[in-house]
Each structure stands twice: as structure tokens, then as C-alpha cells.
Amino acid sequence: MSDNQSKIEELTLEDIMGDRFGRYSKYIIQERALPDVRDGLKPVQRRILFAMNQDGNTYDKAFRKSAKSVGNVMGNFHPHGDSSIYEALVRMSQNWKLRAPLIEMHGNNGSIDNDPPAAMRYTEARLSKISQEMLRDIDKETVDMVLNFDDTEYEPTVLPARFPNLLVNGATGISAGYATDIPPHNLNEVIDAVLHLVKHPNATTDELMQFVKGPDFPTGGIVQGIDGLKQAYQKGRGRVIVRSKTSTEELRGNKQLIRVSEIPYEVNKASLVKKIDEIRVMKKIDGISEVRDESDRDGLSIAIELKKDVNSKGILNYLYKNTDLQISYNFNMVAINKRRPERLGLGALLTSYVEYQREVITKRTNYNLAKSKERLHIVEGLIKALSILDQVISVIRASSDKKDAKSNLIKKFEFTEKQSEAIVSLQLYRLTNTDITALQNESKDLNADITRYQAILDDSGALNKVLVKELTAIKKTYGSPRKTVIQEKIEEIVVDRTVTVADEQVMVLVSHSGYLKRSSLRSYAASGDDNGLKEGDYPVYQRELNTLDHLLMFTNKGNLIYRPVHEITDMKWKDTGEHVSQTIGLQDDEVILKAYSFKNFTDPSYFLIATNDGFIKKTKLADFAPGRTWRKRATTYIKLKTDNAKVVNVKFINKGQFSGTVMLLSHNGYGLRYDIAEIPENGARAAGVKSMDLREDTIVDIALVKENDIVGIVTNRGAFKRMLVSEVAPTSRARRGVLIIRELKKDPHRIAGFVVISSTSALEVLTSRGQTHDIIPDEHPLGGRYSNGTFLIDVDSEGEPINIKNKLIIDSVNGEISK
Template sequence: MEGEERIIKQTVEKEMARSYIDYSMSVIVSRALPDVRDGLKPVHRKIMFAMHELGLTFNRPHKKSATVVGEVLGKYHPHGDSAAYEAMVRMGQPFSLRYPLVDGQGNFGSVDGDPPAAMRYTEARMKKITDEVMADIDKETVDWTLNFDDTIPEPTVLPTKIPLLIVNGASGIAVGMATNMAPHNLSEVVDACCAYIDNPEITGEELLQYVKGPDFPTGGIIYGYEGVKEAMLTGRGRVMMRAKTEIEHTPSGRECIVITEIPYMINKAEMIKKIADMINDKKIEGISYINDESDRNGLRIIIILKQDAVASVVLNTLFKNTPLQTSFAVNNIALVNGRPELLSMRDLIRHFIDHRHDVVVRRTRYDKRKAEERLHIVLGLLIAQDNIDEIVHIIRASQTPDAAKQTLIERFELSDIQASAIIEMRLRALTGLERGKLIAERDELMKLIEHLTEILENVSVQMQVIKDELLEIKEKYGDERRSEIVYASEEFNPEDFYADDDMVITISHMGYIKRTPLAEYRTQNRGGVGAKGSATRDEDFIEHIYVASMHNTMLFFTEKGRCFWLKVYEIPEGARSSKGRAIQNVIQIEPDDKVRAYINVKSLADAEYVNSNFIIMCTKDGTIKKTRLEAYSRPRQNGVNAIVIREGDQLIEAKLTSGNAEVMIAAREGKAIRFNESTVRPIGRVGAGVRGISIEENDEVVGMICVEPDSKQDVLVLSENGYGKRTDLDEYRITNRGGKGVKTINITEKTGKLISIQAVTDENDLMIINRSGLTIRTAVEQIRLAGRATQGVRIINLREGDAIASVMAVPAAGDEEEVQTAEGAENGAETPATDAPSAEE
């Protein structure tokens, strides 16, 4: 019967529910979630306290890790030794914690996922910054509880001066919930805490001015800001992380992607293996070799590309398919008064400041009590100094110390503590010097007590103490951000960072592009040989030059009939003499395609503008097509088809018109046709166009101009041997579209074939670049008007074997200094073209 009485009948469902709830609450409160005050889970707190008790401060020698683990397991944390050791190791890994708390000696693991050495081989002690975490723990600043066997007290929280939960983050999986908190920069967090102290009503949006976003120990790039903002304001969000990469060139000239920083918590070795497997499985094209060149100086992974690979395309593929780009799901759940809560950045700061306030008040009370206790003793010692003869007589006349103490208490109205201090006083305390020290100590203690009393009575003074201590922490341990934040383009206006200056955009025959300020190109007189315009490879030469302002949008048209969009400021900048960057790395055109023309527009967002303007395109065989600009007002990263190009043909020109322009098309054999734009019907993007000029089988179109009414533009033509002329537009009669045209220049062996046709005024300069890379900029007004059928005058002196590559009319340079005469230029440029100094030199 007695045995039956000890049996409690319970259904399985109720017992399972009760046991599961007990287990889950134990995991949530005592294992997996950090406390919002000190940012530590119980195991980390116990490790810190055990190291503190062992005296393993930053200025003491390291001790075996096994000693620390044994102390933790034996006194505070009766769990597996590997769990405690791994927790301690993680606190010492600079790639895991933004501000490590443990100073490890030996193999503490690596970013490749290598395990740490066994605890019997490694040593550990606390970092200097950990002193700030343990500061004032002996001053009754925190609550204590007994350990698992009720023999040793341990703190329930640490009195940290550092907002550990925010700066180091945390991650843990409990039962039914998890936490994943990102690390942040200490300097930014301290600034935000100070701002909160100054204004407790500060909003989450205002705190974003101080804490820009997470700051991961491994650096990298935070890509986009919406997820960061959401995480900071709500406590939950998705932060996109990217590796930091650079495009370099090998000694053989091949492009390579160099990775110098990787996303947080990514295993480097596994990442490289995954990339290598994808290369072997042909899931990623264009990579010939990948190697890890990391050393003690830093991380460096090199990915060498194949000869025809496009670096930007390969990189985007890597970002999409490998851990080079990964997301960090922020979930700020921490224990607040023992209960899990989802916390925003403002909540985290508020709870930390509340904790610091509690610590400062309790510390001040402790310091005040200790100061008062010492003052009480000092006052008693001073009474003894004043009555030393009588006190000596009382002590000598007493049979026991207790009797002497009782007599002193009664005679001088002393407390028990004061009487005990007098009896235990040494004879040396009777000297005059010791009396002076006691008086000085009394005065100092009275000042200290007054100061501490003021702190306790005034909350604003308490907050100032917290703020001063935080600023001191920032001064000692604050550092620069490691993670760069790249704001998405729709979230800010990049044009704000660029002046709206005119730029010269050059594209070489082999497809290198750059932008250079127009002011770098200075005017020369007609007949000069030109200044060095671009450093190109021997077989390369500048083929196209365009002028646009920094805020404009450029539409690139390729010879295969594709259209791409690009802001001018997105084009890589280069000096006048630099080569530029491969255009395939700037816009995603095919390797065998080339840019042939551009349209320069102020804005594609203006509905009236895009519907009232047109794009006219012309191909090498004389086909012409007219389409509304509106059809090209929706940029796509991969481009769109602009015109159907038949086999053997290619696009050579595209112009922006108002719908009423006069169109002129010129052919290589010297013929040109003029007709009104209104004779060409607008069609959609999908279409091949109509016949613009009829040419012979061995002839081809070299250019097209569109002259708006009342523009007062002349027609300027230039031959490949440097001869050119200006002709009034009215000398060309208007004919039907599709005719053979009329003679525009007298082609002879001396002039060479027609190379270019331009629409110009006296306010234009003519920029000419020849195949050797030299440029000349000459004023159009220096070129006289001539008849339609003449051969013109020499515009540029060419060296033997050289020829004109590209011609462009640009705005006049104003009053810039004229640098050379024709004769001076000829005398000063006798070196080979690729090595020639600029004309100014």
C-alpha cells in the first residue's frame, strides 16, 4: 500500500506536455538565448567568470585551456567538456567575433573550418577588452546565485561596459525559436548609445545616422540597404553579403578575379571546393584556374579567367550560384527579464543603457558605503591621535583586549568598529606624518562621499557617468568599419556625387572604353599632327569618340543591332593617355559584337519627351529604320534588339531626331543622299527598316547625319588621307529616299576614300583620331566652305602608312590656349605613335 501511495497517476499526454515545456524553457533560458543586458549565454558567462576567478587577465601569462575548461565544468557548468571548450574557442576567433574576448595561444581553428587543437595543447587568457566586461563585478553591481551544487556563488549577469550583444551579435537555436544577431561596429554603437542618453525619445530612423548597419569581422560588402534598415527598425530582416572582389590582370594579360574578403560565417575551403566543382561540372563557364593564395597577411583567392571570358559576367554568375554572395537573416531575439523578446536596435540600446544605469547606481552605493565605513574608522583613529596618552593608559590598565575596547567605547563614545581599529593600531601610526595622512584621507573621503551622494541623487549625473565611460571605451577600443555598405541604386541618387561635366567617351577598335573630361583635349591649329590621345596595343586604335555630360543616359547601339543603356558616370574614368576598360566588362555585349553608335538623352522618364522624339538607324548596306524613343525608355541589363540585321550587314549609325530632320547618308565612294525624315514611317523595335540609299556592290555607307530645321549646320566630310571640306546643306538637293545620291567630295588617289560625314557649325571643334592613336582637335571655323564636288583642304597631316580612324564634332573649347602650329607639331612628334609624348610636352 505504501508503494502505491508514492505512485502519481498521470496521462501520457499531460506528462509529455509538462516535460516538453520544462525542457524547452530550460533550453530557451539556460542554454540557447543570450541575455539582453550582457549579451552572453550562460556558458559564455560562466567561462568568463571562471577565467576571472583564475586571474587570467590580459597582463598575466596564458594557462592551459584544459585548466579553464576544468574550472568551468567542476564549479559552474556540469556539461560536456567539448561544448565548453568549443564555446571558449569561438570567443577567441577573430573571424567569428567582431571583438574577441579570449586571447588564445595555439591552434584555435581557421576560417577554412579547421578544428582547434585539443585543449591540452592550447592556452588561453582574457583579452584586454574583457576587463571592461568584468569591471566592477566585485562591487555588488549584479545579482548572484548559487552554482549547480549550491556551494559557490556565480553572477546571473556580467556588469559589462561594452554592449556585447550589439557589437558581437549572437546565434542560437532554442526550442520553437532561434536567434541570429549581426555584429556591429563599436564606435558606431557607442555614438548611438550616447545619442540615446542625450535624447531618450530618439527614433529608430534617427539612430540609423549613427549605426550604419552590421559590421562583420570578415569584412566583405553589404549589398543593398533595405534589408539592413528593416532589421535595425524591426529586429528582423535579411542582410545581403558579398565578397570583396577586384579585377586584375596576370603577367600574360589575362583577366583574373581576386577575392580579398568573404561573407561572414562562410567556410573558405568549402566555398572554393564548391566553385571548383561547379567549374568541373560546366555550371560556370569562363574560369580556367582557381587558387587560394591566403597567408598570414590576409585572405586572397585568385580566379583566372579564360581568354574570351567577360569578368563581370563570370563574377555575377559566381555571386548567383556560390557562397560569394549570401544572406544573413537577422532575428534579434534575446532574453528580457528571463523572457524571449524580438528587439529592434533602439530596444537593444535601451536595455543596455538600463543595465548600465543599474550597474552604475549599485556601484556608486557600494563605493559610498565603503567610503563611509572607512571615514568612520579614520575619524576614530584621529580621536585616538588626539588622546593617545589616555588611550595607552586605558589599554595598559585593562586585563583583556575586550575590556580595553569596552572602556574606550564608554570613555570616548566610539563604535565597536572604531574601538577595534584603535586597539589594532600600530605604534608607527602615532607619528606626526601618519596624522597628516589621516587628515588628508578624511578630507578626500568626505569629498568622495559628497560626489557619490550627488550621483545617487541626480539621474542626469548618472547618465553622464555612463556616457563618459562609453566614450572612454570608444577611445580605447573603437576602430574603423570593416564591412562596406553599397546602397542599391533605387535608394539614393548617384548623380548627387558627380558634377554634370562634359566627358569625351572613347571606344577603341578592340573594344576598350573610357571617359575623360573634355577639358583635357586642347585646341590645335589646322594641319597639326595632334596630341597623344590614348595608349593602345600595337594592333588597336581608337575607333569612336563621343561627347556627353555626366548625368546623361547613353544608349549604346552595336553593329549586330542590339541596344544597351548606361549612365555616363558608370563608364570607367581614365586619363587621356590610358587604354580604358574592355567594354564587355561595362555592358554585357557579346564578345564578337562592337558598339557603333550612341544616343545621348537627359532623361528617359519624361513621357512627353520620349514620345515626341525618334531614333533613326542606318546600316552599312544603306538600310534605314525609324523608331520612337519611347521604345527604348525601359532599360534592361542584358539589352534589347533595336533592328534586325541581315547577314553580311551591320549597324553603323543611330541618331536622335525630332521627327522633322533632314537626313543625309554618305557612301565610301563619295556619294551622298538627302531626304526628309518624314518620308520614313516609324516602326517598332522588331523590324528591319527600309532602303535609305542605293549603293554599288563594292561600296558601303560610312555615315549618316540628321540636321534639324533652323540649326544652321553645314555638312563636313573627311577622307581617309586627311582631306576635308565644309559645304552648305542647301547645295545637296532633296531627292527621294532610296536613290543613288549626288557627289559630296571629289575622290582621288591623293584624298583616299570618304571616311566620315558630320553636321557642324562654327561653334564646333573637330576631333580626329588616327589609327596610330594620335588626336587632333581643330576649330571648324578654320575650315573654309567649299563646293559639293571639290576635294577640300588638308585637315590633318598623316605619317606614311597612317590613316584616319574616327572623326567627331564636339563643342568648341572656348579660349583654351592653342598649343602648336602645324610646323611645330611636325617637328615635335617624330617618335613612334604608341610612344609619342603629348603635344603639350
């Protein structure tokens, strides 16, 4: 009992988990998920190639059942599930995954549509011809061999890999804390880069990129972004764009067809075709009539048939942006280097490969040298024996057995153990004059080989020549033209909105309380005077627009809300609409002040914006172009100085079409007028400049006026007066202004609002109790500056006036609210 207790250790769960997970991580990093930088293979791939080679299942022999190869690998080297081994074997045979497949397979080995391969009992496999280059010289002690899982056989820790497989075929894998994504490359280019590196060991990444242009995917396609490639090849991490190769064909009836002949690497073709067809069915773009997969044994082909007179370039750009016709590929070149995972650039990766190949050639040369010396030793003994053949025969005949014969030859003629063994094993037919000549020629050849091997071992230049010669031969035998096109710049995809949005005329309404809607002209015409708004709410904008137009809405708190017309919720005209706060957060007392629509934001016109605390500015329309976050939050169109400040008006001015003055009225009855040119232009987030010397007063409103205009003014006591603009003489900005109502000692008048009177419209006064009072301006006389006007509204019964505006008259032609 005490012995058992002494074996119990008390450890924290954190220590146990850390230790166990550390061991597990090390195993899957080194022995499962990441390739070796030397041969570019994961352990399961290496074991499959070695086992098939050991079994004689090579390219020059007949195919064998895949199940047999999988069984050999699982039973001898890889104690894991047969499905994982078979998947690895199948992937090495797929010519749309590997640039140089290492396995040849008969039967269904899957497809680019991600169809599963046939079961291993149905398929047959053998090593491909190029895989022999991965295994060449493995029998010459070029690589370290270790015992397998049950210590019954030896397996290699790495294959000789006589070509740079890691770059040629690429790799992908995920382990604990590490992942790798190395794209396939062109064999010719990679070998050229290796040859250059052999001659110029300090070659830079830019020099190597003169040979390795970029990835060469087995599926072809177009790679865009030289800067991303440079970054990837320098640091081992980078991003490029991979785009499908397409062409446009003309059809009868003024129709076109987009033909996709190559798709990005590792994109599922069936899923891609399905996605494009879904776009057609859901009518996300209007212009695709049919999508067909016309791929056959001659190659990949996706046909996208378009409708008559549509923008094929615009549709293709939309598909690039919204489907896998274009993807981003991220380099993450991580491999096991000296038993450690490392992210390697192109130079470091190729340098490691060159060092390894020098090591392989050195080991092979040492092996060949030892074998040649051993054989030369035997040949020299045989030549010596044949020269004294009669004496040798006599000694052998006089011996009692083979062992005695060997011993006697060693004693009498000073042969070595190995030479005496060869002599006593010599067959009688070799005792001819012709054979002595053959032995002498063999001796000569062996001496030449030994000299050559020794030169390779003694001189690094001679070793490099061997490496260059062998790589050049592989390039000549297995090289193929590049499939992927490399383009320097990443083409920016601009999707024309006419492709994604149906061109349609609609009626749009924006209300003071923040309700927004669009309706068909048919629904609008059928609704009569019912606009669906709640009691007390009223339209600030109502107009017939095109779905391709842009809408800007300005709130009294300095926030700008943008909506493309086609994204406004489509509903019946009698419905209230969608409140903007459902997508954009607004304050409780925030309302829509003004709204304007535009075809684009390139118009050189500007806005005039004024606040109640005495600031004013002009801002260009282009400054209000929407940013990336317009769907989530409003943008600032003027900076408010205090929490109580608010915008009183926003005026849109066509550049060059207005040269009058701006008129401001304050709450305490002061008026100021000055030229609009005195107001400087500021950015969207600026507060502007001082508009009026307020002195504890506030701005009620502003108006753009001309000398002969007439304004209508309403006071808090319910008085209304008409006044000529010329009563307020133009001066300069930021002054106090002149008094335009007579000051009373008791219960003085305060201006509630004013408006420029149109010759055809009535006025509408809104009171504090939510009532409206109509005024016909022509029924009232003109008043001077010191007149307080005529009492029209009973404030005790109707409430105090809080605003005045032109009566809403909808133009029958374009639906615009008259000002």
C-alpha cells in the same frame, strides 16, 4: 501498501509530455541557447569569463592551459561536457567570428576554413584586454550572484558588461521555438548610438541608424540593402545581401584575374574555393582556367584566373549567384529580456542596455558610498584617538585583554565597536605626527567622495555623465575602423548567357507529335534523310540555330512551350528525341502546331493567332517572354472559349514588313478576306475578337495573302483546285464571307485545308489513314469560285484528306523548311 498507492497519480501522456517539455524548453531558452540582452552572453560564455577572471587568468598575466580553464568551469559552474565548454571558449577567441574577441589563445584555435582547433591540452588561453570591461566592477555588488549547481560557490546571473557586447560581437543560437541571429557591429558606432540615446531617450530608429550604419563583420565584405537594415533595426527581423570584396587584375596575354580579398561572414573559405573549382572542372561556365587559395598571414586572398578574352564581369556575376561569394543574411534579433525571450529592434535593444548600465552604476555607487562611509567612520575614530593618545594608551594598558580594551574605550570615550576595533589593532608606527596628517587628508578625500557618490544617486543627469564618460573612454581605448562596406541598393545579378552557354551552331527539330531534339551539324550531315521520327510524325520546325537562341512552340490547345536552345537535349540526329510531355504536361490529343526561334524578345514584331471557333488576335512577341515557371508548365498564348476549340494556325509577322490581307476558309466552303489592320492587338491570355460569322461552321485555316497569290484547296472528297485570291474580294472582319465551292444536294464537298502555293514547291496532302499524296500545282488549271476542282485522291483506298501543306523542302544553306 496503501501509502504507496496514495502517491500514485494518474496523468495522461499528453499532460506529462507537455509539462516536461515545457520545463526543458524554459531551461534551454533561458540557460543555454539565447544571449542575455544586458551582457550579450550565453550562460556558458558568462561562466567561462567569470571563472577565468576568478582564477586570475587575465590579459596582464601569463597564458594558462585551456584544459585548466575548462576544468574550472566544468567543476564549479557548468556541469556539462568539456567539449561544449571548450568549443565556446575557442569561439570567443576567433577573430573571424567575433568583432572584439573576449579570449586570447596560443595555439591552433581553428580557422576560417572550418579546421578544428587543437585539443585543449595543447592550447593556452587567457582573457583578452577588452573582456576586463565585461567584468569590471563585478566585485562591487553590481550584479546578482546565485549559488552554483552544488551550492558551494556563487556565480553571477549577468556580467556588468561595460560595453554593448550583444551588438558588438553578435550572437547566434537555436533553442525550442526560438532562434537568434544578431550580426557583429562596430564598437565605435554602437557606443555613439548609446551616447545619443542617453541624451535623447526617445530617439527613433532612423536617428540611431545615423550612428549604427549596419553590421560590421570581422571578415569585412559588402552589405547591400538599406531597406532590409531599416526593417531589421525597427522590428528585429530583416534581410540583407552580403557580398565578397573583389577586384580585377590584368595579366599578360590579355588575361585577367579576379582577386577575392574578403568573403561573407561565416562562409567556409575552403568550401567556397572547392565550389568554384568544381564549377571550373564541370565546365558550368567556360572561362576559368585556375582557382587558387593564396591566403597567408597577411590576409585572405582567393585568386580566380581567367582565360584569354573572357567576360570577367559575367563570370563574377555567375559566381555571385551560384556560390557563397554572395549570401543573404537574415537578422533575427532575439535575446533574453527580463527573463523572457523577445525580438528586439535596435532602439529597444540599446534602451535595455542603457537601463542596465544605469543600474550597474547605481549599485556600484551605493557600494562605494557604503565603503567610503564605513572608512570615514574608522578614520574619524583614529583621528579622535590620536588627539587623546595618552589617555587611550593608558586605558588600553590598564585593560586585561583585547576585548576588555575595546569595551573600556567604548565606555570611556564613546567610540563605536568598529572604531574601537581599529584603535586596538593600530600599529605603533602609526602613532606619529605625519600619520595624523595623512588621516586628515584621507578624511577630506572621503568626504568629497561621499558627496560625489550622493550626487550621482540623487541626480540622474550626474549618473548619465558618468555613463557617458566611461563609454567614451572605452571607445577611445578599444575602437577600430569599420571593416564592412554598406551599400544602399541590392545590385540585381544578371548572368549573361554567353558566360554559361558555349556559343555553338546546332540543328534543331520539333515534330508535330511533340518530339524535340538538337544535334551537332556533324551528326546531322552524317544522317542523310533519316530524321529518326516515328511513322506518321513529321517536322513542324527544322533549322540550324545557335545555342544562345530561344525556341517557342505553340500547341493546338493554346499552350506555349519555351525552351532555350542550349537546354534542349543534345542527341544524335537519328534518335527520335525527347518528348515535351516529359517536362510539360500535355493533353492526349494535343500536338505542336508551329515553332519559331528568336535571338531575344525585344523585337517589336507580333503573332497572328486564329481558332476554329471563329476568334482571331494579334499578340506582341514581348508578351511571350518566359516567366519563372517555364520549366514546369506551359503558358497560355490564347484563351479558348470551349473544350472543343483549338488553334488552327499561328503566323509570325515582322512589324512593318507585311501590309496585305488575311484570308480565312471555313469547313462548309465559305471564304472571307480583310485587311490585317482590322485585327486589334491583345495580351497573351486574351481570347481575341470575332474573325468570321460562322453559323454552326468552323474555321479550317488562315493565310496571309496578297492580291495576285494563288491558293490550293483540298476537299474531304479528294478534290483539289487552284484559285486566285482575288476571287474572294476583301471586305471587313466578322462577316459571313462568300461561297467558294459549289454546293451539292448530295454528298457536298467540305474544305479539308488550303495553302498559299509557292512557285517552287509541291504540295503534300495527309489523309485520315496516315497516307500522303503529292500534288504538283502547276499541272492543274485555275478554278473559279464555283468550281469544286479535280478529283485526285481516291478516298475509298487512301482515306479522306485532313490537311494540305507545302512539301517539306530543306534549304541547304540554313536548314529551314520552305513554306
